[in-house]
Amino acid sequence: MKISIIGLGFVGLSFAAVLGSKNFSVLGIDNDPKKIIKIQNNEIPFYEPKLKKFLNSAQKKSLTVSDDLEFAVRSSDLIFITVSTPSLTNGEINLKFIKNVITKIGKTLKKTKNKPLIIVKSTVIPETSETVLLPLLEKFSQKSNGKGFGFLTNPEFLREGRAIDDTLNPHIIVLGGKKNNYMKKLSKFYSILYKKTTPIIITNYSNAELIKYANNSFLATKISFVNQLANICQKIPNSDVDIVATAIGIDPRIGNQFLNAGPGFGGSCLPKDLNALINFSDKIGYKNTFLNAVKTTNVQQAKKILYLLESILGNLKNKKITILGVSFKENSDDIRESVSIKLIRLLLQKNIKISAHDPKALLNIKKIFKDKITYSNTISESLHHSDCAIIMTPWNEYRDLKNSDFKGMRKKNLLDTRRLLSTKKLKLNYIAIGIGS
Numbered sequence: 001m002k003i004s005i006i007g008l009g010f011v012g013l014s015f016a017a018v019l020g021s022k023n024f025s026v027l028g029i030d031n032d033p034k035k036i037i038k039i040q041n042n043e044i045p046f047y048e049p050k051l052k053k054f055l056n057s058a059q060k061k062s063l064t065v066s067d068d069l070e071f072a073v074r075s076s077d078l079i080f081i082t083v084s085t086p087s088l089t090n091g092e093i094n095l096k097f098i099k100n101v102i103t104k105i106g107k108t109l110k111k112t113k114n115k116p117l118i119i120v121k122s123t124v125i126p127e128t129s130e131t132v133l134l135p136l137l138e139k140f141s142q143k144s145n146g147k148g149f150g151f152l153t154n155p156e157f158l159r160e161g162r163a164i165d166d167t168l169n170p171h172i173i174v175l176g177g178k179k180n181n182y183m184k185k186l187s188k189f190y191s192i193l194y195k196k197t198t199p200i201i202i203t204n205y206s207n208a209e210l211i212k213y214a215n216n217s218f219l220a221t222k223i224s225f226v227n228q229l230a231n232i233c234q235k236i237p238n239s240d241v242d243i244v245a246t247a248i249g250i251d252p253r254i255g256n257q258f259l260n261a262g263p264g265f266g267g268s269c270l271p272k273d274l275n276a277l278i279n280f281s282d283k284i285g286y287k288n289t290f291l292n293a294v295k296t297t298n299v300q301q302a303k304k305i306l307y308l309l310e311s312i313l314g315n316l317k318n319k320k321i322t323i324l325g326v327s328f329k330e331n332s333d334d335i336r337e338s339v340s341i342k343l344i345r346l347l348l349q350k351n352i353k354i355s356a357h358d359p360k361a362l363l364n365i366k367k368i369f370k371d372k373i374t375y376s377n378t379i380s381e382s383l384h385h386s387d388c389a390i391i392m393t394p395w396n397e398y399r400d401l402k403n404s405d406f407k408g409m410r411k412k413n414l415l416d417t418r419r420l421l422s423t424k425k426l427k428l429n430y431i432a433i434g435i436g437s
């Protein structure tokens, strides 16, 4: 069986690397020539644990990469589309990239006898597959779904920083579309790949699409909920959000994951998917007060860090602040929708000197703030002469910090948004989100 994966971002490249490492014949396609050359040279285009190892193994076995989409369509049995569907400024998703790929696939399908199964892994809002993408494919190929080609939706749930583990061992496979032979083929492919250990949900297009948005919006809801709880705890002396969250998480109806309070959620998925579902609800005439509140809570959480900082330092003018962690989560160099960026923007309006540290994401953040802030490769350099350090991302490096690491600070203030150091006896003014003082 020949497999093509169109779009080599987090989802596509991880999938290609895992399938290739398991000896599946895989062709990875991307339209960015620089990315293709990098991958061919066994370099990874972004930081993701374990990806390099799997990619190297896959390329030695059965993975090739190129920009030849037409060849992929002519020669493949399964074509997974994993291009990005980013947000427009109004929150709506931008279908430009996926429409472009679907159009090219359609044009090639018209010229070939091959009858591949086309699978949309990219996140798309309900009804997009059936009312936007499929009609495009049928128009350009002059063939019909189920006869000249197969067409299914298969949303992806992997997390950045754990992309390989999640691809090796997903918690669910969701397949949407017509229950025909193509559906049987894809279902069989996944049950062989995951040795029947992963549940497979087979449904129609719209349900499959909505499952992805419901999933991410619910995760966002849990985070906004626990962040509000953290803000309540902070007002109650000696109360600790982690103790409360751990206890409620034992209730199986609640579950213990995604209850870590912090500066708010970021990344390329949760904010985008929440916005898109709100926008979609509006469009179909349903004002979603609940999801709007989840979003507002998240926006306010970033501002809360600024208020806390003002309560610690008073006037912020000419103070030096150290930001520890700029990636949106640990084990990633991704800064998309990172709360650290929002915070730095807020701080810059107050004429503050900012020094940023991050184990992996400094190069990315330099592209945004250039010489407006300073960047340090070591934590001690970043803390030098600082008036307050703010832990934003829960990198392990920050969990190991001890008294001696803070000795170069001008004022020993630490604002820990993730409570990484709450149990350590630190000789400094320690303020943590979710812990009442």
Ligand code: UDX
Residues within 6 Å of the ligand: 156, 157, 158, 159, 160, 161, 216, 219, 223, 257, 258, 259, 260, 261, 262, 263, 264, 265, 266, 267, 268, 269, 270, 328, 329
């Ligand atoms: C998310 C979903 O988890 C994944 O299923 C989907 O396919 C893509 O979006 P990802 O964006 O990689 O994955 O990150 P995730 O681990 O979900 O974290 C998102 C944000 O929420 C991060 O900013 C993280 O710091 C924050 N978060 C997460 C919390 O603040 N508290 C938590 O308890 C969990």
